[in-house]
Amino acid sequence: MAKHIASLGGDAYVIPTGSHGRQIHYHPHIYSHQELRALFDAADAIQFSPYGGQRQLIIPVMFRMIYCLGLRPGEARRLHRNDVDFEHGSVLIRESKGHKDRMVFMSPDLHQYCRHYDAAIDSFHPDRISFFPNHHGHFYSKGTPDRWFHELLDAAGSVIVASPGSPPRPYDLRHAHVIEVINRGVRAGRSPEALVAYLSLHLGHSDTEDTWYYFHLAADFHPELRGIANASIESLFPEAHHEIR
Known part of the structure; x- marks a missing residue:
């Protein structure tokens, strides 16, 4: 608008190219073990919905993978079926931030949990490409994990107490994973x-x-x-x- 006004001969200040807007600093919610338990209990209690694919199978696994592997929510959502190697217990993260691939490894418990999920979802989508297929067998939209997560927060109730201005997000499960790894490593x-x-x-x-x-x-x-x-x-x-x- 300022450029338009200036082009008409008016007096307007044009913000220089390269100037950055005000950054909003988000303070991550650091989950306690009690809060994580409440969150995953809520995920395990999710019911089938005719509009959400096999969400009762997908939600418990997707959010456990985000937490246990330190994934970004988008990385979990975009996982391909052949990215998860059940023979070696590895997960390939494609084209992550910075367009880099990386490999992460599942714990024995998560490995077995995901193997059971894969067998269960396979009966509904045997030819799927996505590891977490929607009702059409394709990838879920970007906003779906956020909607699911808020459903879990509502189900967890007062167990999870948010800080003012910093509501818990799916991404905070990645933070929780890293902090757990740091503290465990230092104690060891x-x-x-x-x-x-x-x-x-x-x-x-x-x-x-x-x-x-x-x-x-x-x-x-x-x-x-x-x-x-x-x-x-x-x-x-x-x-x-x-x-x-």
Whole structure:
């Protein structure tokens, strides 16, 4: 509009090219174990709907994969059937953020859980391409996991308490996964430097600074980790930073 006014000879300020708008900083909801239990119990209680495909089979598996593997919700939604290798227990994430592929591995429990799901959904969509097929056998739309997630939140009721201005999102399950990995690793004596290098590959980050963000989210820092979290990542392990980039 400003350009149009200026073209007519009016006095208008045109925002310079490359200027960024105001960024809204979202504070992720960090789920407690009790909240996660309530969320997955709600997923397991989902009922069949004639408009949602085999949602009673899909919802429990999709959200468990997001949490257990640290997937972005869109990565789970876009999984192809042949991306999940039941022989080796691996999951290929195609064309992730930054157009990079990566491989993640299922725990034995998740591996078996997904195997049961695959056999069950196969009876409805034997020739499907999508791992999570809609009622037509195709991929679900982008907004579907969000709608399902809000249904789970409603079913979980007062167990999940949201912070003002930061309602829980499906993406926060990825945050919960990473924080659990960090805390478990530090308690087991793994060095934070090694954890960052591993998580960068596991999460599909092209820059370890993106991974470092999760260390600041961890609620129960190990004393050593708390000190390192305020340091510069490049000064701690420049070799790993250069190699992963």
